[in-house]
Amino acid sequence: MSNFLLVVGHSERFGSLRNILDEISNGSQGDRSDGWLASGWRYSWFSHRAHADAIGGGGLFTGFAVDDKNQIFAFGSEGWRQQNQLGGGADLPGCYVRVGWNEGHLTVHGDVFRMMPLFVSTEPGVLLASDSAYVLMQLRRRLNLPVTLDRTVTEAVLWPNAMAAQLLGSRTLVREISYVTVGGHIRLDLRIPNSRASMSYTDVHTQFSPEGDAYRHELRTAAVRIASTVHTVATSGPEHARLALSGGKDSRICLAAVLLSSQVKHGAVFSCTNTQPQHQRDYEVVQALAKEFGFDLGSRLPPDHRTRQIRRFPQPFTLWLTDQSLCYYPFKVQSYALAAPGPFSIAGLGSELYKGNYELQTLPQVISSLAARMPRVARAVDEIATDALLAAGVQPGEPQSVEWHYLLLRNALHGGRFVPATKLGLRPLQQSNLVGLAKLAGTARFPELEHPSQISDDLLALLNPSLAARPFDKPGKNGLITKQGVAVS
Structure with missing residues (x-):
């Protein structure tokens, strides 16, 4: 169940x-x-x-x-x-x-x-x-x-966009x-x-807000929390911190927190599951990082122990029904999970909350673009999404209203898909003060913060400048130190 x-x-x-x-x-x-x-x-x-x-x-x-x-x-x-x-x-x-x-x-x-x-x-x-x-x-x-x-x-679900890949508001397919x-x-x-x-x-403006009056303070507060959380998990038992890496920025922030302590580095287990041809660059980047920074990919425990750690679900489709069928629409079937209590699955999910996943738009801008192609769908999306924003204290026309919508719906439902397999999924990058920091607009924004996407770059540079300077899966992500170093110096 x-x-x-x-x-x-x-x-x-x-x-x-x-x-x-x-x-x-x-x-x-x-x-x-x-x-x-x-x-x-x-x-x-x-x-x-x-x-x-x-x-x-x-x-x-x-x-x-x-x-x-x-x-x-x-x-x-x-x-x-x-x-x-x-x-x-x-x-x-x-x-x-x-x-x-x-x-x-x-x-x-x-x-x-x-x-x-x-x-x-x-x-x-x-x-x-x-x-x-x-x-x-x-x-x-x-x-x-x-x-x-x-x-x-059902009308809103017809929109072929990631914003509608899960519920758009409190209303579900069942009234x-x-x-x-x-x-x-x-x-x-x-x-x-x-x-x-x-x-x-x-009101989400109250619930998610910066805790201080300086950009550096917010970054350091978040960095300390991320490092402390990862350290606590990694030192609770052998391979209790299980970090999934890719060639991108988000998981690298978690890696930077792990590498702050040799005890944590040697107690954690690192993996990169992106081994398919279309993700070859991911694996190449992670392999290079492992070699340079001295950590092993894969478990160091004996093979029989690793086998006992895995439990397979006899009916994965039933699990999908109870978990995602009425709220998250891409068909993602999970067939196994960790068997023993203790290990935490650590992932980089969360930085999208403050780096502008939906290009900092307002809901009316999104609806206007959609209405030109799918007017009936646009009306349905507008009705449901507007209700969700207003309930949370967000005006649809205010700056970044669609980013607030991302917080309310997609981040939660996309990130919460692991729960039927394990409640011990850790998302250390989800930091309330950074969410509030990214949503500041106009004169309220700190002068060092030119764009919310800068936050995750500066966070990585603060935790580990060497990691921030190493290549990523895509060339456009490279060069973080030269672009953002002033903010964290």
Whole structure:
């Protein structure tokens, strides 16, 4: 199944849910936890080792969080409880979902970059939430609840563009199921028997903003966090830091953080899976870096140990259905994952958040271009995307509104595809202060920052000038030191 399923119902409705929930759990009590809430409300929670997800005092947590302020990793409910004792509680990077309740309300939050997907479906007196829209759709069918096609969403899907390769907003192909974007959380009023859950949002301008008043400060803060995170993982066990490299910039920033410490370099495992002919340059670049900077490609563990580390999924298509079928449209099937707990898969995903993946456009500019070719599709895209931006506090016509849209949707859904295989996917380049830094416009932008794409270049040059000066997969990426060195000197 998916990573989690939360079913909340008032006692007047919960009786009709009980038999179906019993069938879902199929006698596996370890994967289900039940409890009472306030005013006659009850919940059932499904996850791996569901009882271990309980937080003392009322709540549930599954996954892990990274708390840079307190310099800790919070694993599972116990880790989250301890993190809260240190003054935490806000949404953090990582990959998790947390549920909390009191006498008046129940809330559901996710990690700040939404690496753990969060979908919701609600009826009077019933709340359903999961990381899988497909699970919610099938559960609605079992409960004889409506499952209706959203025709506006189907129209928008016809746009052959990466921006529409996944959901364009909270609306999904099923009208009764919504996606909770970055900055959003679910809220249910427990004081009313027939209440329906609603979604509330934090303004992303507030949630993602620079922490200081100097460009160098922001870069150094991010660099320290990246290096600290990678070091923590790499020193937690042999080959616990598993770094996938390419010939591009993003994974090289992670590599630069690894190379800061000989202990980390010799404890991590490096790989380059781009061995196909069309990616030959990637592999050539990585091989050259490995030789020059003294790290090995591939595991150093014995062959039998490496074999035991891999588990294969007997039904990859079923995994795709529960994970991506209603939210991420390219057909990407994952057939295996790491078997043992501990290893983190480290990837460079995240720098697109602040280097201008959509060319710093506004939504009206994108819609105008699309309308000239596909007017009906443009209207559908505009309607759905505009709603998502406004909910997050972004005006469609403001500078970089489409980059904010990238944060809300594509970064999350494209980056969160690994979750059914492992929650331990680490994306250290996802730094909230750098996102805010890149979105500054006009006189608010720091004078050293000419263009958001400069941020990742300067970050790499700061972490390792020698790596920044070495060739990349494409000639246009070369020469970072001479172009950007002034910013990090």
